[in-house]
Every structure is written in C-alpha cells, then in structure tokens.
Amino acid sequence: MYPQARIFIRTALIYLLLAFLVGALVLVNQGLDLNPRIGALQPVFYHLLMVGWATQLICGVALWMFPSFSREQPHGDQRLGWITYGGLNIGLLLRVVAEPLLAWTGAAGWGWALAVSALLQVVAIWAFIAAIWPRVKVRPTFRGKPSG
Amino acid sequence: MPRLSLWLVRTALIWLGIGQTLGGLVLANKGLPLLPWLWTLRSSHIHILLIGWTVQLAFGVAFWILPRLGGGSRGNERLVALCYATLNLGVLLAALHDPLASLVGLDALWPLPVLTGLCYVVAAAAFLIHAFPRVLPLPTLPTEKP
Numbered sequence: 001m002y003p004q005a006r007i008f009i010r011t012a013l014i015y016l017l018l019a020f021l022v023g024a025l026v027l028v029n030q031g032l033d034l035n036p037r038i039g040a041l042q043p044v045f046y047h048l049l050m051v052g053w054a055t056q057l058i059c060g061v062a063l064w065m066f067p068s069f070s071r072e073q074p075h076g077d078q079r080l081g082w083i084t085y086g087g088l089n090i091g092l093l094l095r096v097v098a099e100p101l102l103a104w105t106g107a108a109g110w111g112w113a114l115a116v117s118a119l120l121q122v123v124a125i126w127a128f129i130a131a132i133w134p135r136v137k138v139r140p141t142f143r144g145k146p147s148g
Numbered sequence: 149m150p151r152l153s154l155w156l157v158r159t160a161l162i163w164l165g166i167g168q169t170l171g172g173l174v175l176a177n178k179g180l181p182l183l184p185w186l187w188t189l190r191s192s193h194i195h196i197l198l199i200g201w202t203v204q205l206a207f208g209v210a211f212w213i214l215p216r217l218g219g220g221s222r223g224n225e226r227l228v229a230l231c232y233a234t235l236n237l238g239v240l241l242a243a244l245h246d247p248l249a250s251l252v253g254l255d256a257l258w259p260l261p262v263l264t265g266l267c268y269v270v271a272a273a274a275f276l277i278h279a280f281p282r283v284l285p286l287p288t289l290p291t292e293k294p
Contacts, residue, residue, distance in 0.1 A: 114175055
C-alpha cells in the first residue's frame with residue numbers, strides 16, 4: 001500500500017473511533033438527559049461516520065486498488081489525492097466545530113465557517129472524482145485476447 | 149475491470165459528485181440562510197449518497213472481484229444490468245421527490261415513493277440472485293504427497 005492510501009485509511013480509522021464516541025455521547029444523553037445541548041451533536045456523529053470514516057476509507061482503498069493510471073504513474077496525479085485529503089478533513093473538522101457552536105450560540109461567524117466547510121468538502125470530492133475517473137477502466141486487450 | 153463494473157462505478161462517482169454538491173448547498177444554507185427551498189434537497193442528498201454512491205459502488209466492485217463461476221464466467225450479467233437500471237431509476241425518483249413536492253404538493257406525487265421502493269427491491273433482488281452463487285471459497289490446489 002503506498003503512503004497516500006495509508007494516510008487516508010489510518011485517518012478513516014481515527015474518525016471511526018471519534019464518530020462512535022460522539023454517537024455514544026448522543027445516545028447516553030438520550031437515555032440520561034444529561035444536557036439538551038448534546039442533541040446538537042447528532043449531525044456531527046452522522047458526518048464523522050459517513051464522511052470521515054466511510055467516504056475516506058473508500059477513497060483510500062480505491063486510490064490503492066483501482067487499475068493503474070499508467071505504468072509511469074500508477075496512482076495518477078497524486079496532487080488530486082492530497083487536495084481530496086486536505087479538503088475533506090479540514091472541511092469536516094470545521095463542520096464538527098462550527099455546527100454545534102452555531103446551534104448553541106447563533107453567532108454569524110460560525111455560519112460562515114459552515115459555508116467554508118461545505119465548499120472545502122465539495123472541492124475535495126470533485127478532486128477525488130477527477131483522480132479516480134481515469135482509473136475506472138476496462139482492461140486493455142492484448143493480441144486479440146478478450147478484456148474483463 | 150469488466151464493462152458492467154465500469155458503468156456501475158462511474159455512475160456511482162457521478163452520484164457522489166451530485167450528492168456531495170447538494171449536501172454542500174444544504175450545509176452552506178444552514179450556515180448562511182439564503183434560500184429556504186434548499187433545505188428540500190436534504191433527503192435527495194441522503195438517497196443519492198447512500199444508494200446511488202455507496203450501494204452502487206459496492207455492487208460495481210463486487211461484480212468485478214467476486215470469485216468467478218466455472219469457465220471464468222461472472223454469472224448472469226443481465227441481472228446486473230437490471231440491477232443497474234432499477235437502482236438508478238430509484239435514486240433519480242427519490243432525489244426528485246422532495247424538491248418537486250415543495251413545488252407541486254405531496255398529493256400529486258404519491259406514485260414516486262411507491263415506484264422508488266419497487267425499484268430498490270428489484271435492484272437488490274437482482275443483485276442478490278446474481279451474486280449469491282459467486283460467494284465461494286477459493287479453489288484449493290492439489291498438494292503433493294510426501
């Protein structure tokens with residue numbers, strides 16, 4: 001496994017633990033009514049799990065295992081992978097902080113932070129699509145042998 | 149990668165881009181409320197990313213890498229084509245429902261969720277019937293006797 005894919009997958013594993021910690025806190029709060037503010041963490045839990053864990057794990061495994069881009073550049077342009085990694089993680093962490101704080105304080109600055117978080121995550125995903133699209137391909141045929 | 153996997157994975161990637169963009173609009177609108185209508189895209193965002201992206205990507209990769217049947221066959225490919233068509237029709241109908249309902253009302257759109265549910269069940273059943281026989285142990289090579 002090459003370094004970029006390792007970083008994606010290890011970061012995804014860290015998010016898995018973070019997501020379950022936040023999810024557990026939300027569930028404990030539902031049962032024990034610790035603090036009504038904790039309920040604002042529910043969308044944070046969903047996105048830590050689905051963006052931080054699931055999407056990032058898929059990105060890492062796809063960048064690692066999908067067919068090679070070319071013999072010289074098996075993983076294609078790795079800069080696109082780094083844009084994905086940076087955008088996804090900075091965007092998600094910004095959301096994790098800004099979304100509950102917006103709900104708790106209503107301060108407009110956190111609203112702007114959410115908009116920036118959205119933009120970063122959208123850019124990250126389109127960069128991933130650009131990176132992986134040319135590697136989703138049918139195996140070329142050699143000497144008349146069938147592809148597949 | 150076989151051609152059907154190419155279609156499934158590339159379509160999943162298109163849904164990923166669309167679903168993430170819709171999610172970005174909903175999130176940005178949560179922070180800076182500009183257009184209340186954008187909130188109706190939330191359900192589309194969820195359907196597109198859960199079914200159109202995640203489930204379809206899993207189908208595409210599974211069709212590619214599951215063990216092959218005798219003679220190197222990947223089994224009944226028509227079932228996977230049926231799965232592809234119904235899954236994407238279902239995602240499209242689900243994605244259109246809430247934004248359309250906010251414009252024309254819920255009453256006129258009752259067939260959409262029914263058709264969506266039907267499409268999802270047909271897609272899942274077709275893939276299950278296709279993939280079930282391909283979930284096999286790896287063939288064991290004959291060992292040399294001492």
